Amino acid sequence: MNFETVIGLEVHVQLDSRSKVFATEDFAFGAQANSHVSPISMAHPGALPSINEACVLHAIKLGLAMNCEISRYTYFDRKNYFYPDLPKGYQLSQDAHPICQGGYMNLRLKNGENKYISLDRIHLEEDAGKSIHDQDPDNTLIDLNRAGTGLMEIVTHPDFRSAEEAGLFLSEIRKLVRYLGISDGDMEKGNMRCDANISLRPVGQEAYGTRVEVKNLNSIRHMRQAIVYEEERQALALNAGKSIKQQTRTFNTETGTTAAMRDKETADDYRYFPEPDLLPLWIEEETLDEIRAQLPELPWQRLKRYTEELGLGFKKAQPLTELLERAQYFEALMKEGLTARLASNWLLGPIRTHLNESKSEIEDFPLSTATIASMAMLVESGKLPLKLAREKLFPALLAAPQREPLALATELNLLMEEKSDELAQAMDALIAQHPEETERFRKGKKQLAGFFIGLLMKQFKGKLDPQEVKKIVFEKLNG
């Protein structure tokens, strides 16, 4: 039987803020264990939470960017469960009135088609601490640094039909939160994590099959692997006439497989109730207008502008807008006077190659946009051959980022010189050396011009204006 995969995602994004969402201490990735902890995150008796304004604004920004309805009235709930890295015995989260409801995102698939993904909600909550199970043979170790840091949970409807779509969504979310400046979305640091609900149904059937939830997928690659594995596992079971158990499963990064964590026959009983220690939020229209006005250009708006206004193809506009910093560098190059085509050629060509090879990011790139622009202009004005610019001047500038391109090119003797007299003489000599080719050219074999152009270019080591060479070769051959 043929099956269709149905996937819904829950994406947790860690909020970038100076202090935690309900506690007042800061948080640093990779800090010494239990060095960013306060009585609030330890749940000491009498310690009261308070709501971080920045986290609320961040969540509204994301909601507006994803076309959600922002709740005018929202509050926090206690989600009760017992685990040692959750000292309070409950997580501050949102159940009945999340801050953002609905919303959607359009994905552009590899085949060029659009895929509409609708959201259920985005809510604000706090993260738990970290349990370490493999360091001490007899105990579980608890680090509370992460306890109380702010998370946004984005919950989608089961709209995905493949690992590709789900992976694309994650990379779009990562791009979006970086553009918005609300999180670095770095999955390696655990700043973005994802749970995937996966089920199969026979092609053509409307009712969903029984789903499993694969928890804590911490890279796009792992998420895709987990989905593909579940597709195979569930299809095998269904084809053998077995039913799928509703389960929570974990993904094993070493084997690329999933394994059952616990059965989930009944819904989890978290006994949500409103958090009495926090006041509700009433979000005013003026607040929303202010935030709307501050929203930066979003990734897909920028992509549209690049393709429609700057006339770039999708293949160029897409990588240019992929990273905010890259897009900013590109636009700075244009401010320096380069056309969109030239700026993108340099950025996606030699600069990107250099960054890939040195495993660095555009933020660390040593050459200013002014330097790149003046090198590109030297090429455009015909003073510097493109090949020499890319192969000689660019590496030389990387080694001496403060140098001025024209001065360095002169010093390295890369610039084309006014050589028409020398060229004419050299061409005369070539004609004398190659009477046979000259004769054949004159009898109509015009392609032989290329033979002479090649010889001249070789003789002058490429530092010639191709147009000028061509002109002299034809003049001389035509006698």
Added chain:
Amino acid sequence: MKITDELLHKMAHLAKLEIPENEREALKKDFQKMLNFVDKLQEVDTRGVEPLIHITQEKNRLRKDEAILKLEREQVLKNAPDQDGQYFRVPKVVKK
């Protein structure tokens, strides 16, 4: 709603409590009394009444995003029943 052994067991499990056999009947009785009280309240017709979730008229108490309060690690771990100078130690949560 009737408090059964099954329900009592579920409540105890969610709260990670072990209830000794000889206390069960008494607890069941207490629980039942509480539920009966709530049942009584539910006789009131509340159609069209907005639920009262927060009892004050206060709203929008937001804190400026500043890092101000943090403890030294020594203080953090000081009152823990078990710790190793860096981490809190708790019984093994995951089976080996």
